[in-house]
Amino acid sequence: MTRCLISPFHLSKDVVYCRSVYHILFAEGAAAVDRVILHCDLNSFYASVELLSRPELRELPVAVCGDPASRKGIILAKNEPAKACGVKTAETIWQARRKCPDLVLLPPHHDLYREFSHLVNAIYGQYTDLVEPFGIDESWLDITGSMHLFGGDAAAIADELRRRVRGELGLTLSVGVSFNKVFAKLGSDYRKPDATTVISRENWREIVWPLPVGSILFAGPAAQKALAQYGIRTLGQLAAADLGLVEGLLGKMGRQLWRCANGLDDAPVRPQHEKEPVKSVGNSSTFPDNLTTRDQVRRGAARLCDSVAARLRQQGLYCRAVQVGLRDPSFHNISRQKHLGHSTHLMRELLEAAMELIDGLWRPPSPIRLISVTALDLTDTRETYEQTDLFAPDQPALDERRERLEQAVDNLRAKYGRQIISFGEGTAGPLSHEGGEEEPPELKKP
Numbered sequence: 143m144t145r146c147l148i149s150p151f152h153l154s155k156d157v158v159y160c161r162s163v164y165h166i167l168f169a170e171g172a173a174a175v176d177r178v179i180l181h182c183d184l185n186s187f188y189a190s191v192e193l194l195s196r197p198e199l200r201e202l203p204v205a206v207c208g209d210p211a212s213r214k215g216i217i218l219a220k221n222e223p224a225k226a227c228g229v230k231t232a233e234t235i236w237q238a239r240r241k242c243p244d245l246v247l248l249p250p251h252h253d254l255y256r257e258f259s260h261l262v263n264a265i266y267g268q269y270t271d272l273v274e275p276f277g278i279d280e281s282w283l284d285i286t287g288s289m290h291l292f293g294g295d296a297a298a299i300a301d302e303l304r305r306r307v308r309g310e311l312g313l314t315l316s317v318g319v320s321f322n323k324v325f326a327k328l329g330s331d332y333r334k335p336d337a338t339t340v341i342s343r344e345n346w347r348e349i350v351w352p353l354p355v356g357s358i359l360f361a362g363p364a365a366q367k368a369l370a371q372y373g374i375r376t377l378g379q380l381a382a383a384d385l386g387l388v389e390g391l392l393g394k395m396g397r398q399l400w401r402c403a404n405g406l407d408d409a410p411v412r413p414q415h416e417k418e419p420v421k422s423v424g425n426s427s428t429f430p431d432n433l434t435t436r437d438q439v440r441r442g443a444a445r446l447c448d449s450v451a452a453r454l455r456q457q458g459l460y461c462r463a464v465q466v467g468l469r470d471p472s473f474h475n476i477s478r479q480k481h482l483g484h485s486t487h488l489m490r491e492l493l494e495a496a497m498e499l500i501d502g503l504w505r506p507p508s509p510i511r512l513i514s515v516t517a518l519d520l521t522d523t524r525e526t527y528e529q530t531d532l533f534a535p536d537q538p539a540l541d542e543r544r545e546r547l548e549q550a551v552d553n554l555r556a557k558y559g560r561q562i563i564s565f566g567e568g569t570a571g572p573l574s575h576e577g578g579e580e581e582p583p584e585l586k587k588p
């Protein structure tokens with residue numbers, strides 16, 4: 143430890159009793175040495191990206207919305223002039239148009255937003271390796287260890303980030319600078335668009351305590367209502383409240399809120415690559431009536447493959463191996479796995495592999511009580527069959543058709559619910575007469 147960042151107001155009650163700096167640094171560690179955290183929030187992100195290619199609309203009220211042709215479409219984002227008319231995110235186009243008859247509606251371009259999000263985070267990444275994206279348009283940056291390389295002034299770094307993102311990408315952002323994540327986020331909300339707000343050890347009570355409890359990210363309406371019954375409406379009132387009372391009202395979450403209101407949030411900034419990758423996606427079903435025919439087993443397996451494939455697609459993953467497990471009524475388990483020679487997230491291919499494994503493991507009518515299907519050896523890239531595979535010359539075209547079909551099924555289900563459509567294998571409804579209960583899906587981490 144070469145630098146000592148301790149000043150009297152950094153010391154918590156526990157620390158003042160320590161006898162030496164050594165104790166303070168090493169016994170209290172992170173609590174005594176302040177972190178420097180930025181929260182960067184792109185302003186009206188979707189609308190701002192859209193306006194890059196439509197500068198003539200810049201001064202008009204503009205909103206990006208789900209389906210401009212539908213009265214039921216919802217506002218996804220709006221620019222400042224639309225905000226000034228009272229247009230709100232998540233209200234219907236119809237509601238927005240009532241307040242703002244001249245509102246210009248634009249359809250969303252999600253690929254473009256992802257691209258810009260990636261570019262912005264790449265700029266942040268030039269200042270620290272501790273960048274934690276939160277949604278598509280917000281990120282926390284922990285610059286404690288790197289800020290000395292950029293002049294050592296956190297507010298100046300925040301201003302530089304704003305200048306660079308505006309100059310290089312044409313987008314504005316608000317930045318909050320503070321000693322913890324919650325206050326950094328409050329800071330980026332405090333003044334916008336295109337502003338830097340510093341919430342320091344010196345001014346945090348002045349800035350944070352008058353804010354309503356709901357300004358903290360995870361203080362939802364139910365928590366706000368419960369606290370309001372005790373006259374706790376601002377963060378200052380929450381900070382002054384008895385911890386036991388708040389914990390009694392809201393449990394663990396109450397403790398967390400109370401700590402945040404008192405400036406004690408110590409959650410780390412977690413870089414994206416630290417998030418553990420999913421190792422397998424699996425699902426199992428226990429059947430109250432044992433399965434004894436191949437048809438019953440195939441329908442059971444189909445439903446499991448359907449849910450596993452849908453979850454792979456949801457997460458942008460493909461598997462290169464499939465594992466099947468069977469349990470008989472005396473709880474005897476057997477399982478086998480198979481490599482596929484390519485990667486897939488298609489229900490049909492999982493089912494073919496699963497049935498091949500089941501046929502090798504089981505002879506009807508010996509009874510089956512449980513089936514599990516697990517997708518293994520996951521990857522985020524799609525690998526097709528070897529081009530040299532003479533036995534499957536039409537496979538790429540078939541894959542493509544299946545891909546489109548299953549994508550269409552995902553879209554229908556997203557719109558109308560899972561029951562709306564099946565693959566003709568009894569995959570949509572409950573497991574017909576077997577009445578099988580699907581177990582909660584599992585996502586395995588290493």
Ligand SMILES: [Mg+2]
Pocket residue numbers: 183184185186187279280
């Ligand atoms: Mg934003």
